[in-house]
Amino acid sequence: MLLIHCPYCQEERSELEFRNAGDAHLVRPANIAAISDEEFEEYFFLRDNPKGLIFERWRHMHGCGRFFNAARDTVSDKFVMTYKAGEPKPDLHPAPATSATVETYEATEGDAR
Numbered sequence: 097m098l099l100i101h102c103p104y105c106q107e108e109r110s111e112l113e114f115r116n117a118g119d120a121h122l123v124r125p126a127n128i129a130a131i132s133d134e135e136f137e138e139y140f141f142l143r144d145n146p147k148g149l150i151f152e153r154w155r156h157m158h159g160c161g162r163f164f165n166a167a168r169d170t171v172s173d174k175f176v177m178t179y180k181a182g183e184p185k186p187d188l189h190p191a192p193a194t195s196a197t198v199e200t201y202e203a204t205e206g207d208a209r
């Protein structure tokens with residue numbers, strides 16, 4: 097079972113107590129009525145889906161009920177760290193990408209027959 101650290105309760109709790117609340121650090125445009133449809137689409141609907149380190153909002157639904165932010169690795173599904181809402185985005189860098197082992201098929205003369 098995955099354990100998540102709530103920065104408010106200061107406890108590691110079961111993932112069943114938490115809910116994901118989308119991307120962290122989204123900034124709402126200052127005058128949303130003045131932006132173009134494309135800018136609104138970008139802000140409201142479009143999200144990155146990177147492989148590796150991401151920053152998300154989470155809510156401790158069955159605990160303190162508060163929102164907090166988390167840095168999580170989408171490959172290992174491990175939480176790198178959690179921090180209180182309103183705190184600045186931590187300066188974390190994703191682990192260097194490792195080259196995937198790709199098995200290549202090399203044709204030999206015998207395959208041509």
Ligand SMILES: [Zn+2]
Pocket residue numbers: 102103104105106156159160161162
């Ligand atoms: Zn909590």
